[in-house]
Amino acid sequence: MCRTGIEPPERVWWKKVGRHEKVWVWIAFAWCMVLFAMMPVWHLRGGQNPSGIRHRVEPADFQARVAEFVQEYQVGTDNGLPVVEPPPGSDVYLQASQYAWIPVVRLRQGAEYTLHLSSVDVNHGFSLYPLNINFQVVPGYDYGLRIVPNEPGEFHVMCNEFCGIGHHLMVGKIIVVPGDAAAEAEDAPADASSNVGGDR
Amino acid sequence: MSAFRTCPTTGLQVHRTADQLIKANAVVATVALLVGGIAALLVLLTRWEAVLLLEADMFYRMLTIHGMNMLIFFIIFFEMAVLYFASAVLLNCRIPAPKTGWVAFVLMVVGTLMVEWTMWTGRADVLFTSYVPLRAHPLFYLGVILFAVGALTVVGHFFAIITVARKEKAYEGSLPLVTYGALTAAAIAAVTLLHGAIIYIPTFLWSLDLMHVDAQMYRLIWWGLGHSSQQINVAAMVSIWYLLGALTVGSVVLNEKVSRTAFVLYVLFISMASAHHLLVDPGMGPSWKVWNTSYFMYMAVLASMIHGFTVPAGTELGMRLRGATQGLFGWLKRAPWGDPGFSSLAFSIVVFGFVGGITGVTFGTEQINIIAHNTLRIPGHFHATVVSGTAMAFMGITYYVIPLIFRREIAFYRLAKIQPYLFAIGMLIFSMAMTFAGTFGVPRRHWDIGFNQALFQPEFSPAVNLIIGVMAVGGLIAIVGGAIYIVVTVVSVFFGKKMAADDSGLGATGRGLPPGITNPPRPLKPEDKEALGPSGRLGPVPGTMVLVLIFLAAFIMYYFVNWMLLSFLWEVG
Numbered sequence: 001m002c003r004t005g006i007e008p009p010e011r012v013w014w015k016k017v018g019r020h021e022k023v024w025v026w027i028a029f030a031w032c033m034v035l036f037a038m039m040p041v042w043h044l045r046g047g048q049n050p051s052g053i054r055h056r057v058e059p060a061d062f063q064a065r066v067a068e069f070v071q072e073y074q075v076g077t078d079n080g081l082p083v084v085e086p087p088p089g090s091d092v093y094l095q096a097s098q099y100a101w102i103p104v105v106r107l108r109q110g111a112e113y114t115l116h117l118s119s120v121d122v123n124h125g126f127s128l129y130p131l132n133i134n135f136q137v138v139p140g141y142d143y144g145l146r147i148v149p150n151e152p153g154e155f156h157v158m159c160n161e162f163c164g165i166g167h168h169l170m171v172g173k174i175i176v177v178p179g180d181a182a183a184e185a186e187d188a189p190a191d192a193s194s195n196v197g198g199d200r
Numbered sequence: 201m202s203a204f205r206t207c208p209t210t211g212l213q214v215h216r217t218a219d220q221l222i223k224a225n226a227v228v229a230t231v232a233l234l235v236g237g238i239a240a241l242l243v244l245l246t247r248w249e250a251v252l253l254l255e256a257d258m259f260y261r262m263l264t265i266h267g268m269n270m271l272i273f274f275i276i277f278f279e280m281a282v283l284y285f286a287s288a289v290l291l292n293c294r295i296p297a298p299k300t301g302w303v304a305f306v307l308m309v310v311g312t313l314m315v316e317w318t319m320w321t322g323r324a325d326v327l328f329t330s331y332v333p334l335r336a337h338p339l340f341y342l343g344v345i346l347f348a349v350g351a352l353t354v355v356g357h358f359f360a361i362i363t364v365a366r367k368e369k370a371y372e373g374s375l376p377l378v379t380y381g382a383l384t385a386a387a388i389a390a391v392t393l394l395h396g397a398i399i400y401i402p403t404f405l406w407s408l409d410l411m412h413v414d415a416q417m418y419r420l421i422w423w424g425l426g427h428s429s430q431q432i433n434v435a436a437m438v439s440i441w442y443l444l445g446a447l448t449v450g451s452v453v454l455n456e457k458v459s460r461t462a463f464v465l466y467v468l469f470i471s472m473a474s475a476h477h478l479l480v481d482p483g484m485g486p487s488w489k490v491w492n493t494s495y496f497m498y499m500a501v502l503a504s505m506i507h508g509f510t511v512p513a514g515t516e517l518g519m520r521l522r523g524a525t526q527g528l529f530g531w532l533k534r535a536p537w538g539d540p541g542f543s544s545l546a547f548s549i550v551v552f553g554f555v556g557g558i559t560g561v562t563f564g565t566e567q568i569n570i571i572a573h574n575t576l577r578i579p580g581h582f583h584a585t586v587v588s589g590t591a592m593a594f595m596g597i598t599y600y601v602i603p604l605i606f607r608r609e610i611a612f613y614r615l616a617k618i619q620p621y622l623f624a625i626g627m628l629i630f631s632m633a634m635t636f637a638g639t640f641g642v643p644r645r646h647w648d649i650g651f652n653q654a655l656f657q658p659e660f661s662p663a664v665n666l667i668i669g670v671m672a673v674g675g676l677i678a679i680v681g682g683a684i685y686i687v688v689t690v691v692s693v694f695f696g697k698k699m700a701a702d703d704s705g706l707g708a709t710g711r712g713l714p715p716g717i718t719n720p721p722r723p724l725k726p727e728d729k730e731a732l733g734p735s736g737r738l739g740p741v742p743g744t745m746v747l748v749l750i751f752l753a754a755f756i757m758y759y760f761v762n763w764m765l766l767s768f769l770w771e772v773g
Contacts, residue, residue: 002452002521002724002726002728002729003452003453004442004445004446004450004451004452004453004518005376005377005378005381005439005442005443005445005446005451005453005459005514006290006376006377006378006442006443006446006447007376007446008371008372008373008374008375008376009373009374009376009377009453009456010373011372011373011374013374013456013457014456014457015455015456015457017455017457017458018454018455018739018740019739020738020739020740020741020745021454021455021458021509021510021513021739024505024506024509024745024748025458025502025506025509027752028502028505028506028509028752029502031505031752031755031756032497032498032499032501032502032505033497033498035494035498035501035561035565035759036490036494036497036498038565038763039490039493039494039565039566039567040490042566042567042763043486043490046567046767047767047769047771047772047773048567048570048766048767048769048770048772048773049486049566049567049772049773050479050480050486050489050566050567050569050570050772050773051485051486051773052482052773054482054483054484054485079655079656080655081655100655117482118482121333122331122333122334122415123331123334123415125573125574125643127574127575127641127643129641129658130640130641130658130661131641131769131770132571132575132639132640132641132769133570133571133769133770133772134480134570134571134572134573134574134575134641135480135570135573136419136478136480136481136482136573136574137482138415138416138419138481138482138483139333139415140414140415140416141415141416141481141482141483142482143481143482145772145773146771146772146773147770147771147772148770148771148772149770150770150771151770156658158641158643158658159643160573160574160575160643160644160645160646161331161574161645162260162327162329162334162645163334164334165256165257165260165325166256167260167645167646167647168256168646168647168648168649168651168654169651169653169654169655170654171654171655171656171657171658172655172656173656
């Protein structure tokens with residue numbers, strides 16, 4: 001017990017651990033188990049998980065799917081970008097490209113959507129402001145995240161992965177309109193949305 | 201001239217080639233630190249919205265230069281010096297293949313210069329991570345490959361030095377703990393650098409249009425280099441904690457078994473670290489993410505929590521055995537706070553653990569990563585680990601390497617004494633403010649969060665401006681601390697007062713030598729243990745026991761507050 005870390009240890013150094021040192025190791029171990037257990041527990045009980053529906057997609061195919069989506073549900077334009085209003089429960093496509101998020105999406109509060117994120121060129125970062133919800137957007141991969149907007153308002157989508165010289169110009173928009181009580185009851189039966197975010 | 205010199209302070213035989221290799225690597229590391237530091241200042245003054253110094257293209261270029269110079273060139277060159285020191289010097293042995301050492305060094309320098317050239321000429325504005333398919337000049341990737349091959353050669357050389365030392369009976373029995381820790385760092389380095397080769401060789405070919413590289417696969421393997429290399433830093437830093445403790449106050453090793461097992465845990469589970477960066481990526485599923493992000497159920501975190509106890513505990517016990525027995529914290533009061541080696545050690549442990557460690561484990565939780573990924577919280581975390589932790593420890597050991605290896609006195613010694621305080625306090629303010637700004641969703645790697653020319657203008661809360669201002673002030677203080685370090689080391693190494701071959705510095709006053717050299721901790725005798733007497737309820741190291749329990753409380757609180765913040769969000773999955 002009297003040697004420093006720069007001296008060679010005694011010949012036999014595999015010795016009994018002091019009681020207090022042992023207690024700390026066990027406390028630390030127990031805490032590590034709590035840290036580990038929290039993740040599966042949140043998959044079962046929590047509402048926010050990054051699981052999603054994930055598959056590969058050719059950038060050109062995703063771009064075509066976005067164009068189709070815009071054509072089907074466009075209701076106007078904002079700053080030159082199409083504004084779309086898909087029905088509750090539908091698939092929503094958001095395309096990341098240098099340096100824009102296409103299209104602007106209008107959603108209804110309390111309804112469930114599947115938000116598909118992908119990029120047609122380089123890596124981008126989906127960051128929903130001011131909520132601070134962040135996901136990586138990788139070219140060649142479709143990330144389908146089920147979302148339930150729980151408050152009305154205007155939200156911005158910032159790019160938070162460096163994507164080139166115009167990175168800081170890349171801002172999109174998601175608008176959430178208040179869902180009236182009747183529409184909410186019809187569109188989102190209690191059992192359909194209760195396990196959103198669960199591990200699937 | 202003999203191939204060896206005898207160190208007058210420690211009595212160790214030092215091979216002159218080891219001396220020269222340590223010097224060469226340390227000098228290049230300092231140059232990289234200077235380059236990265238200048239870039240740091242420019243990046244900081246741009247992110248501070250009130251100044252917004254650089255244009256967008258120069259900002260991203262400087263950010264690339266800052267990342268590469270600090271995280272790759274400075275750290276790894278310094279670690280090469282640490283490897284030679286922990287093997288040839290501490291084991292009292294020769295360098296078996298001096299030429300290999302120099303070839304590796306030249307490879308690393310050539311690789312560095314290639315990367316620097318592409319970055320400074322605007323041919324590699326791809327940031328540190330260089331995510332495919334963002335494209336840089338082929339020489340950027342080739343430079344990294346040459347650098348990695350050189351570093352890998354040094355790692356192999358290090359293993360050879362230890363093997364030869366053992367064969368020639370330079371040491372008996374087991375390796376000293378510090379060398380053992382460096383050995384684990386080298387093992388991790390081998391794994392890490394192989395990841396680097398696996399990803400950069402295809403990427404180099406891709407940059408020549410010879411093959412395709414999948415964007416997600418790149419992220420997976422690149423982070424096998426990017427995050428694992430931070431684990432080299434951790435293992436090297438912890439070894440230096442034990443080394444600085446031994447040199448400054450004569451820290452003892454409580455239990456070799458515990459400390460060594462903790463080092464082994466790093467080696468076993470570190471290669472899973474890549475997952476931390478892919479928690480909100482589309483390429484992997486939840487079970488892969490949960491399993492890997494936890495490094496096999498957090499066994500590497502356990503390792504750090506063990507060292508976080510054993511290093512201060514060894515210091516406390518070492519000092520108690522030498523008579524600092526008053527109360528819980530009498531040993532801290534009696535500690536040599538004027539010794540830049542000791543103050544660096546203390547700050548390195550505290551900031552690494554309390555800020556870097558706690559935030560890192562919390563953000564690296566699969567779900568919590570949703571509210572942390574690519575925000576300022578991430579650089580806030582790693583500036584507390586790799587800068588306030590690793591770089592601070594490296595700075596501390598420099599104040600001993602200058603007299604022991606370079607055989608010079610430390611120039612401007614008074615400045616050197618306050619340097620760790622400036623650097624640590626500055627970095628503490630900086631990294632905490634940065635982490636806090638990130639909780640508002642402020643993105644990292646972003647030129648203008650005012651969004652002045654963007655299509656839409658998200659407006660951050662006015663609090664963010666204030667926090668960014670605080671961050672800038674902290675950063676500037678740290679940069680002053682870093683600049684003092686560079687001035688002190690460069691002036692000492694090239695113009696410092698030379699120490700005669702037989703000058704041990706023992707008992708000297710008024711010279712530029714740290715107290716660990718002029719007045720080293722006295723060797724312990726078996727009687728010291730008896731003099732200490734029986735320990736109280738909190739055990740032989742009561743002060744450390746209290747400190748680690750405070751740490752645990754802070755950890756638990758921060759962790760669950762983050763789950764709470766997460767639960768307020770939209771349901772997503």
